[in-house]
Amino acid sequence: MxxxxxxxxxxxxxxxxxxxxxxxxxxxxxxxxxxxxxxxxALERPRSGDMxxxxxxxxRAAKAMGKNPAxxxxxLASTIRIEGAELVAAGPYINLKLHxxxxxxxxxxxxxxxxxxxxxxxxxxxxxxxxxxxxIAKLFTIGHLRSTMIGHALAQVNRYLGCKLWRLNxxxxxxxxxxxxxxAYKRWAEADNPKLDxxxxxADEIPEKRRSPLxxxxxxxxRFHQEEEQSPEMRDEARLWFKRLEEGDPEARRLWKWFRxxxxxxxxxxxxxxxxxxxxxxxxxxxxxxxxxPTLARLASSGLLQDGDAGAKIIDLSDVGIQxxxxxxxxxxxxxxxxxxxxxxxxxxxxxxxxxxxxxxxADQVLHFQQLFAVMNKLDPxxxxxxxxxxxxxxxxxxxxxxxxxxxxxxxxxxLDEAVQRVLAIIEEKNPELPDKAAVAEMLGMGAxxxxxxxxxxxxxxxxxxxxxxxxxxxxxxxxxxxHARICSVLRKAGGDWxxxxxxxxVLDSETSIVEYKDASLPASMTGLEHPSAQALLFELSGxxxxxxxxxxxxxxxxxxxxxxxxxxxFSGFYTNCPILHADNPPEVRESRLALCVATARALRQGLFxxxxxxxxxx
RNA sequence: GCGCCCAUAGCUCAGGUGGAUAGAGCAACGGCCUUCUAAGCCGUAGGUCGCAGGUUCGAGUCCUGCUGGGCGCACCA
Numbered sequence: 001m002x003x004x005x006x007x008x009x010x011x012x013x014x015x016x017x018x019x020x021x022x023x024x025x026x027x028x029x030x031x032x033x034x035x036x037x038x039x040x041x042a043l044e045r046p047r048s049g050d051m052x053x054x055x056x057x058x059x060r061a062a063k064a065m066g067k068n069p070a071x072x073x074x075x076l077a078s079t080i081r082i083e084g085a086e087l088v089a090a091g092p093y094i095n096l097k098l099h100x101x102x103x104x105x106x107x108x109x110x111x112x113x114x115x116x117x118x119x120x121x122x123x124x125x126x127x128x129x130x131x132x133x134x135x136i137a138k139l140f141t142i143g144h145l146r147s148t149m150i151g152h153a154l155a156q157v158n159r160y161l162g163c164k165l166w167r168l169n170x171x172x173x174x175x176x177x178x179x180x181x182x183x184a185y186k187r188w189a190e191a192d193n194p195k196l197d198x199x200x201x202x203a204d205e206i207p208e209k210r211r212s213p214l215x216x217x218x219x220x221x222x223r224f225h226q227e228e229e230q231s232p233e234m235r236d237e238a239r240l241w242f243k244r245l246e247e248g249d250p251e252a253r254r255l256w257k258w259f260r261x262x263x264x265x266x267x268x269x270x271x272x273x274x275x276x277x278x279x280x281x282x283x284x285x286x287x288x289x290x291x292x293x294p295t296l297a298r299l300a301s302s303g304l305l306q307d308g309d310a311g312a313k314i315i316d317l318s319d320v321g322i323q324x325x326x327x328x329x330x331x332x333x334x335x336x337x338x339x340x341x342x343x344x345x346x347x348x349x350x351x352x353x354x355x356x357x358x359x360x361x362x363a364d365q366v367l368h369f370q371q372l373f374a375v376m377n378k379l380d381p382x383x384x385x386x387x388x389x390x391x392x393x394x395x396x397x398x399x400x401x402x403x404x405x406x407x408x409x410x411x412x413x414x415x416l417d418e419a420v421q422r423v424l425a426i427i428e429e430k431n432p433e434l435p436d437k438a439a440v441a442e443m444l445g446m447g448a449x450x451x452x453x454x455x456x457x458x459x460x461x462x463x464x465x466x467x468x469x470x471x472x473x474x475x476x477x478x479x480x481x482x483x484h485a486r487i488c489s490v491l492r493k494a495g496g497d498w499x500x501x502x503x504x505x506x507v508l509d510s511e512t513s514i515v516e517y518k519d520a521s522l523p524a525s526m527t528g529l530e531h532p533s534a535q536a537l538l539f540e541l542s543g544x545x546x547x548x549x550x551x552x553x554x555x556x557x558x559x560x561x562x563x564x565x566x567x568x569x570x571f572s573g574f575y576t577n578c579p580i581l582h583a584d585n586p587p588e589v590r591e592s593r594l595a596l597c598v599a600t601a602r603a604l605r606q607g608l609f610x611x612x613x614x615x616x617x618x619x
Numbered sequence: 620g621c622g623c624c625c626a627u628a629g630c631u632c633a634g635g636u637g638g639a640u641a642g643a644g645c646a647a648c649g650g651c652c653u654u655c656u657a658a659g660c661c662g663u664a665g666g667u668c669g670c671a672g673g674u675u676c677g678a679g680u681c682c683u684g685c686u687g688g689g690c691g692c693a694c695c696a
Contacts, residue, residue, distance in 0.1 A: 042636080057638055063676065069638095091639060135696070176695060239694090285696090312694055323621075327693035337696050366623065367691055393624085394690085401689095426658065444658090455644095456632060459624065461689065467645095468631070473658055474644040475632090482658050490655050550635070562633070565643085572659060581655050619658080 020106035021098065021542055024085050025054045028096050031080045036061045043096075045546070049539025050532065052088065052095030053103065059092055100535055104526040104592070107538045111599035112501075112520040117606065118545030119514065120162040126352055127163040129155045131360035132276070133284075135172030136263040137181050137217040138404050139210075140270050140412040142464060143362075143395045149450050149612055150392060150458055151360040152276045152510075153557040156610045159513040161552055166352050167277065170344065171284025173260050175337060177221075179242030181259060182252055183234070184220035186241075196262075210411075214266045217259060222404070239332060246289075246334050260286075270412065274446070275612055277510030283344070291343035292335050299328065299342070302379055317374050326371040341372050342379075349382065356386055358555060363391035363459060390555040393461030402464075410464055419445030419470045426472065427619070434618060443614040444478050445470075450613050451477025454557035475565050480604060481615055483568035483575075487601040488617035490580055494594050499617075502601035508609055515606045520598060528589030529596060533577040537570040537596065541603055548610070557611050564607045571600050 025043060032041045039061045043054045058076070062069035069092035077089035084102040088095045098106070111117050131151020134144055151167075159165045189196060196213040199206055203219050228234040245252040264281065271277065288295075299305045299315065305328070308314035313329035328339045348354060359369060369389035376383035395402065395410075402409045423441040427434055434440060452469050456462075472478045491498040505516040529538070540563070547563035579585060580593040605615045 044638085045635095047634095047639080047642085051639080055639085059638060059676070069676090093639060133696090172696065180695095308693065310694080314693065324692055330694040332694075334694085336694070338693090341696095361696090362690095363624070364690055365696075368696085370623090391624090396689090423658090430658070431656070460632085461625085463631095471645080476644085476658085478658060479644095482656080486656055486659085493655060546635095553635080558633085559635085562643090569643090575655080576660050579654065583654085619656080 020084070020102060020109070021053060024082055024096065024098060024102075027082050028054060028056070028080070028085075028087075031082065032056060032076070032094075035076055035080065036065075039064065045543065046095060049536045051090065051093075052097040053085075053539065053542065054096040056094045056096075057092060058094065062092070100530040101526045103535060103538050103542075104529040104596075105522070107541050108522055108526075108595055108599055111541065111602055112522060112595065114517060114519040116160070116514045116516075117603060118548045119160050122164075123162040125163045125355040126166070127158045128166045128168055128348055128352060128354045128357040129158070129360065130168045130170050130358065131155070132271075132278075133170040133172060133361070134263075134267060135177060136260050137177075137214065137221055138263075139215065139218055139409075140267070141402060141404065142410040142412050142415050142469070143402060145412055145415075145449070145453055146392045146395065146458070147360045147362070148271075148274065148276055149453055150390070150556060151358075152274075152612045153454065153551065153560070153610060154358060154360065154390070154555055156513040156612070157548055157551045157557075157560070160548065160610060163355075165279075166348075166354070167279045168283055168348075169278045169281055171264075171281065171286075173256075173263075174285035174289065174335075174340065176239060176242045176334075178245055178256055178259070179238035179240065180224050181217065181221055182241035182245065182255055183237045184224035185217075185255060188223065189216070189220060209413075212266065213262045217262065218404075222406070225406075239334070243332055243334050256286075273416070274450075275510055275614070283347075285337065285340045288340045288343040288347065289335075291347060292339050295339060295343040295346060296329060298346070298379070299375075304375065304378060315371075315375055317371060320374050322367075322371055322374055324367060324371070326375060338368070338372065341368075342375060345372070345376050345383065345387065346379075349380070354386065356388065359387070359389045361389060361391065363393055363461075365389070366391055388555070390458070392458040392556075395462045395464050397464055415449060415466075415469060416445060418466065419448050421445075422470055422472065423448070423478070431619065440616045440619050443616050444472075444481060444619060447477030447481050447608070447613045448472055449477075450611065451480070451561060454561045454611055457558060458556040477608075477613055478619075480564045480568040480608060481613070481619060483571045484601055484604045484608075484615045485617060485619040486575060487571070487597045487604075490575075490597055491594065491601070492617075493581055494590075498594055498598070501598045502605075503617075504605070508614070513610060515602070515609050517602055520595075523588070523592040523595040525588045526592055528578070528585070528592040531574075531578050533570070533574040534593070534596060537567070537574045537600065540567045540570045541599065543567075544603055544607060548607075551610075560607055560611060564604060564611075567600065567603060567607075571604075 029041050029043065043056055046052050046055045058069040058073045062072040073089040073092055073094045077087040077094050080087055085096050085098045088097055129151050132148040134140060155165055155167045193200060196216040200216060200219060206215060241252060245256055304315045306314050306316055308325065310331040312327060312331045314325040314327050316325050326338055327336060330336055348357060366389060373387050420441045423444040424437065427437050427441060448470055488499065488502060491502055501520045505518060506512060508515060543563050547559045550559035551557055578593060608615050
């Protein structure tokens with residue numbers, strides 16, 4: 001069943017990025033339209049820059065005209081003339097190939113100006129991204145990284161492309177799990193460890209760095225679920241506590257708030273470390289408590305509410321092809337996540353009047369979101385096409401599924417710490433004189449983990465192994481960061497204000513998605529950039545805006561991560577083949593190559609920043 | 620049982636709206652540091668795109684069936 005999500009429409013790029021290249025492609029499009037009336041003129045981007053900057057496949061047009069595609073390509077290429085570029089027939093394709101100098105000038109103009117490359121001006125659209133959404137009293141596992149960083153990147157990119165953004169964290173701070181916590185606390189902590197400030201005698205010893213009230217809360221949670229397997233009646237105990245909580249029992253309330261505070265403090269520490277931010281943390285599940293009755297009333301008055309088993313309330317969706325009924329109130333009268341999600345959608349409609357709302361939630365919840373969206377469409381056609389679940393695959397262990405309840409999980413902080421440790425070891429080996437090693441190691445370790453997560457299609461599940469997640473060479477974050485650091489090193493050695501040209505003018509925190517640079521002047525000539533390696537780099541740089549748009553369209557950072565790799569890789573080629581500061585270089589060659597370095601550094605830093613990755617200037 | 624997702628090199632994966640000789644990284648093998656950071660660069664080898672049909676001028680990509688794996692199928696979120 002497709003609900004026809006309203007994808008963002010193509011929008012004009014900001015003026016500084018409406019570059020020569022786009023104009024030439026437009027010229028080609030017009031010329032082809034003239035030569036081939038009635039044909040669909042769709043240009044493609046060639047796989048590699050030495051084929052050209054744009055390509056037109058002649059198959060369809062040739063068929064319509066009863067000609068051989070290669071022959072048609074030949075004819076068109078010889079009749080159409082585009083100023084500043086050449087047209088080459090390559091088999092059934094016509095390739096538009098910019099003159100090296102034009103290509104260089106176009107890209108440097110786009111990247112050395114102060115308008116963020118590939119950004120778009122305000123569109124007037126409002127986008128909500130709901131992401132991270134951890135459950136209270138659980139520690140962040142490697143699994144939580146996915147929603148957090150995918151959501152962060154989507155927020156950054158949509159903001160970069162001119163959308164008004166609301167970044168929401170649907171905290172799991174309500175629900176039956178709180179019954180579990182309350183019951184567990186009463187059973188095993190209240191009497192002898194009421195402040196959770198000591199280790200439990202019945203639990204395994206906690207590693208030093210995890211000794212926290214939150215971890216002990218987590219231990220309570222795990223123990224409860226373990227014992228519950230033997231004594232199923234404990235479930236009722238948990239349900240009862242949740243019922244008390246929802247009915248306003250003062251003790252349950254007090255403990256709930258305390259548990260929540262303990263958790264939030266810890267979460268904030270992680271978010272700070274990841275550089276992730278939200279516009280509010282106050283709209284978690286508990287926030288909708290007061291909305292639940294009105295929501296149920298509205299469902300009832302819309303005629304959607306039906307009686308289920310044992311007094312539960314359900315919504316039947318079989319008329320839209322969903323056979324599983326949607327449970328919105330449990331038999332004991334307490335609420336359930338579904339009700340809170342409906343309430344949240346209604347609240348957001350009123351509060352934010354959004355155009356799109358993205359739910360960055362695991363793939364195991366697809367049915368839930370199909371049901372939710374179906375209900376919202378029935379409730380108000382306004383919702384149609386405005387909500388999208390962007391599911392992601394789960395992270396499994398080689399032994400199987402991770403389970404918080406069973407306690408066999410990989411904690412996020414352990415992964416981050418291990419990554420930083422491995423980086424530190426490499427720094428000691430390769431660059432022991434590096435200033436501020438700890439800070440650089442933090443950026444690189446984080447870069448490795450975050451980049452890895454973004455590299456592949458989000459719907460695929462990942463089997464966690466340390467060596468894969470923390471890989472530091474090959475197609476990795478540190479590879480891109482390394483290219484950036486080498487550029488900065490060259491720029492430092494060039495002297496003058498070269499290094500400053502690649503340095504951001506603003507603070508790069510989660511409140512902005514744009515890296516601001518000063519307007520830098522173009523080199524006097526493009527001599528020195530005609531080398532194939534330089535041209536290949538320029539071609540990859542030209543692919544960045546499209547990659548950013550792809551992130552928005554496909555709701556994952558994969559395309560951006562891969563374009564950054566392509567840029568970094570072609571920079572390495574340029575760096576190897578084209579000496580920049582070589583004494584024999586004429587001044588204009590040195591200048592144009594340094595300008596290309598600045599342009600590349602800016603593109604890399606901006607791209608990494610959108611993904612939530614920092615770029616050290618030295619490593 | 621029903622529904623959704625996945626299957627591409629030894630391993631991990633890229634391959635918008637069907638289009639050029641299916642591409643990377645890792646691992647393997649062979650080269651490159653007296654020039655700007657070797658976390659790098661260059662090269663070699665590695666493929667019946669799970670299987671079988673179909674649509675099309677053209678299928679890794681779309682359709683049908685099958686096989687294998689994952690997830691889900693109301694009182695957790």
